[in-house]
Amino acid sequence: MRRGGRRAIYATLTPPQILYILNDSQSKVLFVSNAARPARWPNPLAGHHLKHVVRMDEARSGHLSFSEVRARGREVLARDPNAVRARVAEVQPSDLAP
Numbered sequence: 376m377r378r379g380g381r382r383a384i385y386a387t388l389t390p391p392q393i394l395y396i397l398n399d400s401q402s403k404v405l406f407v408s409n410a411a412r413p414a415r416w417p418n419p420l421a422g423h424h425l426k427h428v429v430r431m432d433e434a435r436s437g438h439l440s441f442s443e444v445r446a447r448g449r450e451v452l453a454r455d456p457n458a459v460r461a462r463v464a465e466v467q468p469s470d471l472a473p
Contacts, residue, residue, distance in 0.1 A: 397425065404429060406441075 428438040
């Protein structure tokens with residue numbers, strides 16, 4: 376897989392496969408559907424590029440809920456309505472697509 380490519384992490388993957396995807400993608404944020412992460416999976420924040428785990432259901436210790444992410448976005452836009460436009464202006468043609 377080429378760096379920066381998208382690849383889903385399924386419950387059926389082994390820990391080495393999950394670690395490969397996390398390391399290869401250099402993802403900064405991992406979205407997970409719910410608390411059903413199998414216990415055999417590695418800690419997603421341990422030794423990777425990840426800065427955040429966003430859960431689509433309620434937040435748990437060390438994770439953000441999707442509603443929290445939305446609320447933070449609203450706060451940023453309330454302080455600076457042009458925040459998104461400014462970030463878009465920073466994108467260069469040589470940047471990797473997420």
